[in-house]
Amino acid sequence: MKSQTPPATGPLAGVRVLLVGGIGPGPFAAQQLGDMGADVLKIDRPGDAGRPPGLMARNQRSVVLDLKSPEDIATALTLCERADALIEGFRPGVMERMGLGPDAALARNPRLVYGRMTGWGQTGPLAQAAGHDLNYIALGGALHAIGTPGEPVVPLNLAGDFGGGALFLVTGLLAAMLQARSSGRGQVVDCAMSEGSAALLSMFYALHAQGRWGARGGNLLDGGAPFYRPYRCADGRWVSVGSLEPAFYALLLRKLGLEEDPDFAQQNDRTRWPRMRERLEACFASRSRADWCALLEGSDACFAPVLDFDEAPRHPHAQFRGSFVEVNGNWQPAPVPRFGGTPNPAPRPAVAIGADTDAALAEWGVARQA
Numbered sequence: 093m094k095s096q097t098p099p100a101t102g103p104l105a106g107v108r109v110l111l112v113g114g115i116g117p118g119p120f121a122a123q124q125l126g127d128m129g130a131d132v133l134k135i136d137r138p139g140d141a142g143r144p145p146g147l148m149a150r151n152q153r154s155v156v157l158d159l160k161s162p163e164d165i166a167t168a169l170t171l172c173e174r175a176d177a178l179i180e181g182f183r184p185g186v187m188e189r190m191g192l193g194p195d196a197a198l199a200r201n202p203r204l205v206y207g208r209m210t211g212w213g214q215t216g217p218l219a220q221a222a223g224h225d226l227n228y229i230a231l232g233g234a235l236h237a238i239g240t241p242g243e244p245v246v247p248l249n250l251a252g253d254f255g256g257g258a259l260f261l262v263t264g265l266l267a268a269m270l271q272a273r274s275s276g277r278g279q280v281v282d283c284a285m286s287e288g289s290a291a292l293l294s295m296f297y298a299l300h301a302q303g304r305w306g307a308r309g310g311n312l313l314d315g316g317a318p319f320y321r322p323y324r325c326a327d328g329r330w331v332s333v334g335s336l337e338p339a340f341y342a343l344l345l346r347k348l349g350l351e352e353d354p355d356f357a358q359q360n361d362r363t364r365w366p367r368m369r370e371r372l373e374a375c376f377a378s379r380s381r382a383d384w385c386a387l388l389e390g391s392d393a394c395f396a397p398v399l400d401f402d403e404a405p406r407h408p409h410a411q412f413r414g415s416f417v418e419v420n421g422n423w424q425p426a427p428v429p430r431f432g433g434t435p436n437p438a439p440r441p442a443v444a445i446g447a448d449t450d451a452a453l454a455e456w457g458v459a460r461q462a
Contacts, residue, residue: 100129101129101434101435101436101437102127102128102129102130102431102434102435102436102437103128103129103431103434104125104128104129104130105129105130105434106129106131107125107129107130107131107176107177107269108130108131108133108174108175108176108177108456109122109125109126109130109131109132109133109175109176109177109178109179110132110133110135110168110171110172110175110177110178110179111132111133111134111135111152111178111179111180112135112159112168112178112179112180112181112182112187112192113135113180113181113182114179114180114181114182114209115146115181116148116181116225116249116253116254116257116258117181117209117253117254117257117258117261117285118179118180118181118209118258118261119134119146119147119148119149119152120148120253120254120257120258121179121207121209121257121258121259121261121262121265122134122148122152122179123148123149123150123151123152124258124259124262125177125262125265126150126151126152127150127151127427127428127436127437127439128427128431128436129434129436129437131153132151132152132153133152133153133154133155133171133175133448133452133456134146134149134152134153134154134155135155135156135157135159135168135171136154136155136156136157136445136446137156137157137158137159138156138158140156140445140446141156141445141446142445143445145442145443145444145445146442149442149443150419150424150439150440150441150442151437151439151440152442152443153443153447153448153451153452154443154444154445154446154447154448154449155446155448155449155452155453156445156446156449157449159190159192160190162191163460164460165190165191165192167453167458167460168192169191169192169196169197169200170200170458170459171453171456171458172192172197172200172201172204173200173201174201174456174457174458175201175204176203176204176205176269176272177204177205177206177207177265177268177269178197178204178205178206178207179207179209179261179265180192180206180207180208180209181208181209181210183210183219183220184208184210184214184215184219184220185220194206194208194280198278201278202276202277202278203272203273203276203277203278204272204278205265205268205269205272205278205279205281206278206279206280206281207261207264207265207280207281207283208280208281208282208283209257209258209261209283209285210282210283210284210285211223211224211225211227211228211252211284211285211286212228212231212284212286213282213284213286213287214280214282214284218231224249225249225251225252225253225285226246226249226252228252228256228257228284228285228286228289229247229251229252229256229285229286229289231286232256232286232287232288232289232290232293233289233290233293233296233297234251234252234256234289234290234292234293235247236308237293237296237308237314238251238308238314239308239309240308240309240315241307241308241309241310242309244308251289251292252285252286252288252289253285255288255289255292256285256286256287256288256289256290256291256292257283257285257288257289259288260283260288260291261281261283264281264283265281268281310362312336316362316365317336317365318365318368318369318372319333319334319335319336319341319344319359319368319372320333320334320335320336321333321369322398323372323373323375323376323377324373324376324377325376325377325379325380325381325383325384326377326378326379326380326383327380327381327382329380329381329397329398330381330397330398331376331381331384331385331388331395331396331397331398332395332396332397332398333372333388333393333394333395334394334395335393335394336394338359339392340392340393340394341359343391343392343393344388344393344394344395347387347388347391347393348372348375350371350375353371355367355368355371356368356371381397384397385397401423404416405423414426417438417439419439419441420441424439426439427439
């Protein structure tokens with residue numbers, strides 16, 4: 093399937109981004125930029141032809157180049173001349189050995205912003221070590237903070253790959269592109285997931301320094317507080333309550349019929365939290381999730397049902413706002429954030445690997461080396 097030329101809409105219309113290699117955070121960063129209107133070219137390997145496109149390849153076009161070939165390296169460097177930004181996700185030194193490192197690319201295009209996405213960063217004792225999201229968030233402190241009192245819990249790769257990696261890389265690329273437009277000078281953006289996941293913990297490091305963050309599972313925001321956690325309902329489904337502020341906590345108690353119960357009189361008395369949790373577990377287990385939604389949803393009790401991947405796109409709020417879009421018959425989260433003056437283009441589905449090689453190279457004004 094050949095993709096169409098990206099429409100010139102969105103706040104990044106006219107920006108050209110080159111994606112080279114990587115899994116997870118690099119492609120997701122490129123997808124975010126594509127969602128905002130950037131023209132994203134993804135360089136795929138000849139050996140990948142015929143394989144399904146990546147999981148995060150919407151709003152991207154695919155060109156196949158053999159980066160072991162001097163001719164295709166020359167083509168890639170010419171693409172660098174036309175690009176505003178480049179994203180690569182190899183171990184430190186790999187791009188240099190291929191002849192596509194920052195020195196070579198910036199020599200061809202001094203305005204290029206060269207984004208490097210790794211787990212440990214470009215330098216340091218661990219720079220060459222293999223790892224994955226779980227390892228990176230372990231080093232930064234996030235894994236220690238997530239879980240039950242008894243053990244850390246393996247979370248989805250939100251804090252490392254995507255939050256601590258891709259979104260920090262997007263922020264860095266956008267900042268560096270602004271600088272390049274005013275100065276004419278590009279630069280390298282070194283984004284490490286271990287550092288990004290630690291940066292996401294800034295508030296919790298501050299609480300820890302103030303002596304206000306204790307053992308895992310016993311704090312206000314990690315499931316320790318009985319008024320800020322999920323609860324199982326009679327039908328086995330779950331709901332969430334987040335009634336932190338006194339007024340919202342009081343409303344929750346009124347709606348549950350517990351406003352006069354002495355067990356709940358002192359919201360922030362941590363010695364009472366175990367008993368409060370037991371009472372709330374029994375309360376929510378007495379009725380179905382639908383019953384609790386009818387009573388609590390939309391109120392200031394700070395409530396939401398815990399929805400799965402099939403339910404979330406069909407929730408009335410998501411339907412009203414168009415929070416999910418259907419692409420090739422499948423639900424996907426819609427591009428975010430929303431822009432009032434330069435709306436995001438409609439998401440284009442991922443294309444077959446290599447589908448755009450000739451057309452995209454021609455549009456970028458690049459003649460493939462013979």
